[in-house]
Amino acid sequence: MSETATLELNGKRYVLPVTVGSENEKAVAIGSLRDTTGYITLDDGYGNTGSCQSEITFIDGEQGILRYRGIPIEELADKSTFVEVAYLLIYGHLPNRSELRSFSDLLTENQNLHEDMKYHFEGFSSMAHPMAMLSAMINASSCFYPGLMGPASRDRFNIHAARLLAQVRTIAAFSYRKSRGLPIIYPKRAYKYTANFLHMMFSEPYQDYELKPEVVKALDLIFVLHADHEQNCSTATVRMVASSKANLFACAAAGVCALWGPLHGGANQAVIEMLQDIHDSGDDGSKFINAAKDKDSGRRLMGFGHRVYKNYDPRAKIIKTACDRLLETLQVSDPLLDIAKKLEEAALSDDYFVSRKLYPNVDFYSGIIMRALSIPVEMFTVIFAIGRMPGWIANFKEILDDPKSRIYRPRQVYTGRPLNHYVPLDDRP
Numbered sequence: 001m002s003e004t005a006t007l008e009l010n011g012k013r014y015v016l017p018v019t020v021g022s023e024n025e026k027a028v029a030i031g032s033l034r035d036t037t038g039y040i041t042l043d044d045g046y047g048n049t050g051s052c053q054s055e056i057t058f059i060d061g062e063q064g065i066l067r068y069r070g071i072p073i074e075e076l077a078d079k080s081t082f083v084e085v086a087y088l089l090i091y092g093h094l095p096n097r098s099e100l101r102s103f104s105d106l107l108t109e110n111q112n113l114h115e116d117m118k119y120h121f122e123g124f125s126s127m128a129h130p131m132a133m134l135s136a137m138i139n140a141s142s143c144f145y146p147g148l149m150g151p152a153s154r155d156r157f158n159i160h161a162a163r164l165l166a167q168v169r170t171i172a173a174f175s176y177r178k179s180r181g182l183p184i185i186y187p188k189r190a191y192k193y194t195a196n197f198l199h200m201m202f203s204e205p206y207q208d209y210e211l212k213p214e215v216v217k218a219l220d221l222i223f224v225l226h227a228d229h230e231q232n233c234s235t236a237t238v239r240m241v242a243s244s245k246a247n248l249f250a251c252a253a254a255g256v257c258a259l260w261g262p263l264h265g266g267a268n269q270a271v272i273e274m275l276q277d278i279h280d281s282g283d284d285g286s287k288f289i290n291a292a293k294d295k296d297s298g299r300r301l302m303g304f305g306h307r308v309y310k311n312y313d314p315r316a317k318i319i320k321t322a323c324d325r326l327l328e329t330l331q332v333s334d335p336l337l338d339i340a341k342k343l344e345e346a347a348l349s350d351d352y353f354v355s356r357k358l359y360p361n362v363d364f365y366s367g368i369i370m371r372a373l374s375i376p377v378e379m380f381t382v383i384f385a386i387g388r389m390p391g392w393i394a395n396f397k398e399i400l401d402d403p404k405s406r407i408y409r410p411r412q413v414y415t416g417r418p419l420n421h422y423v424p425l426d427d428r429p
Contacts, residue, residue, distance in 0.1 A: 009037055023058050040411045051236060051408070056089060056394050057228045064311035068228060069093070077318045082223040083107065083193050086390035089228055090161060090397060104192075106162040111187045111196070113170055114144040121178050130382045133175035134168075135256040141167060142249035154400060160248050161393050168252075168389050169193070172382045173200030179378070194220040197386070202374075215373055218326045219383075222366050225315040226384055228391025230308075234258040234265065238392045242399040243408040255392045256385050265381040265388075271303035271367035272377050275336040275343075285342035293352050303364030304347055305357065315362035323365045323372075332372045340368050 003018040005028045014037055017029045027050045034040050043049045058067045066073040069088050076085055087095045087103050095103060120140050124133055142148040145163065147156050174184055177200075185203045187196045195216045202209035229235070237258040241251045259265035278288045291299035306313050327337065344360050347353040370380055399405050 007033075007037075009039060012037075019053070021053070023060070034411070040413070042413050046236070051231055052239060052398075054231070054395070054398060055092065056391065056398065057230045059230045059308055061306075061308040061310050064309055064314045066229070066314045073225065073314055074318060077221060077224055080224065081193075082220050082227070082387070085224050085227050086165060086393075089390040089394040103162070106159070107166040107193065108189055110159070110163040111166040111170055113141065113167060113174070117141065117144065118184065121174055121184075124178060126179065126181055128179060130172065130175040130179055130379055131256060131260045131385070133178065134172055134382055134385060135253045135260075137171045137175065138164070138168065138249055138256065139253040141171065142247055148247050148249055157248075157397065157400065161397075164248055164252055164393065165389055169197040169386050170200060172379075172386055173197060175382070176201055176376070176379055194223065201379075214326060214329045218322055218369050219373060221319065221322050222369060222383060223387035225319060225362055225366075226387030228388070228394065232264065233261070234388065235391060235395050239395050239399055240408045242396045243405060248393065248396055251396050252389065252392055255388070259385055259388065260381060265384040267303065267361075267363040268367035268370070268384065269377050269380040271340075271364050272336065272371055272380070274302040275339050278339050279335055283339075285339040285346075289343065289346045289350070301343065301347070301353075301358060303367060304343075304353070304360055306361045309361070310357060312357075312359045313361040316360055316365060319362055319365040319369070320360070323369050326369060327372055330372060334371065336371065337368060340364070 003020070003026070005016045005018055007014045007016055014033075016033070019027045019029050021027075030041055041049070056069065058070070059065065068076060068085065069092060071088070071094075076088075080088075083104055084095065084100060087100065117137065117140065120137060121133070124136075141163075145160075147153060148160060153160075170187055176182075177184055183205055185200045185205070187200055191199055191211075195211050198211060198216065198219065199209055231239075234255040238251045238255040241254045262270060278285055281287075288299060291297040292301045344364070347358055347360055353359075366383075367380060370383060371377075375383065
């Protein structure tokens with residue numbers, strides 16, 4: 001017999017079905033609640049509301065578990081690449097050799113932007129934030145391809161997905177170059193995905209950027225660890241827009257805008273800004289640690305703790321090892337990184353932080369790595385957006401493939417003035 005829940009309202013009892021996921025996650029299905037009772041549920045911030053059923057990513061925040069399509073993130077980080085993970089998320093299985101080759105070739109064939117898009121970049125101020133350019137140019141890019149401007153289409157999904165995934169790094173690199181007044185560097189067919197992005201970011205017309213394997217691997221790992229993370233703010237935004245049957249590029253542009261917020265994708269940028277503030281004050285981190293324990297100080301450790309993970313962020317464990325290895329290999333000398341190490345040590349040993357489970361999260365270490373790679377702080381969230389693109393595409397595809405999909409339309413509880421009437425202008429006080 002299937003499990004049910006009973007709700008009692010005004011002396012009446014209502015039986016509600018219970019949905020159980022493949023990892024024994026349980027949800028009370030309330031799809032017919034308003035029709036049968038006249039009530040809706042109220043859950044500010046959707047913290048306890050399941051907005052969909054999805055086969056893409058599983059998170060157990062209590063146990064510190066993250067899996068893409070059932071595969072632990074630890075295995076993917078150790079054995080896979082970003083392009084392979086992108087295929088896994090979008091198509092639901094690890095590609096065989098032929099599938100991976102075809103997918104990689106499709107990305108290569110679609111990595112160049114339409115030449116006329118250069119004029120769009122020229123229209124931005126040199127002070128424009130790269131995230132603003134990224135969102136705008138993803139949307140603008142759709143104007144250059146037949147079929148994209150109409151309703152979402154299953155027939156051309158593969159080419160549209162490859163085009164978006166390939167071009168997002170081209171747009172991102174061009175946006176960075178524009179923001180610095182530097183000439184555009186085009187992608188090279190010989191380079192793989194992450195190496196090509198670094199090439200477009202840092203090469204000069206007269207000299208290619210030196211692609212150190214440890215640098216390419218570190219950035220590829222950041223992309224892998226950020227590829228999807230269940231129904232976070234930006235992914236939920238992509239699904240919301242996709243439910244209206246908007247095209248893939250429009251949905252991704254909306255996701256970029258949601259990701260831009262400092263409470264979401266801007267967290268790794270906030271880490272570096274915190275470290276810079278500590279350094280500028282003449283502190284080595286010791287005073288800041290003490291201030292962070294005082295709730296009245298206004299000081300807060302950025303990059304520590306996580307809304308979902310009540311234990312250690314599994315991505316943080318992986319990226320900490322990579323961070324330590326990269327800093328040792330590159331022999332980076334940076335006072336901000338020295339402060340970061342001091343904060344990390346305190347968070348992992350001081351009972352105040354340990355008891356509150358304020359462990360360093362993935363944003364803390366990814367910010368440190370990107371600074372070590374000389375990626376400017378305004379590009380941190382852009383890097384996040386590139387990494388998250390496969391997850392957005394996969395969630396878009398779930399909406400597209402679901403024959404029962406309908407437009408998202410949350411309800412609300414109105415708290416404004418009751419019935420009110422129009423007052424002519426001359427009669428108003």
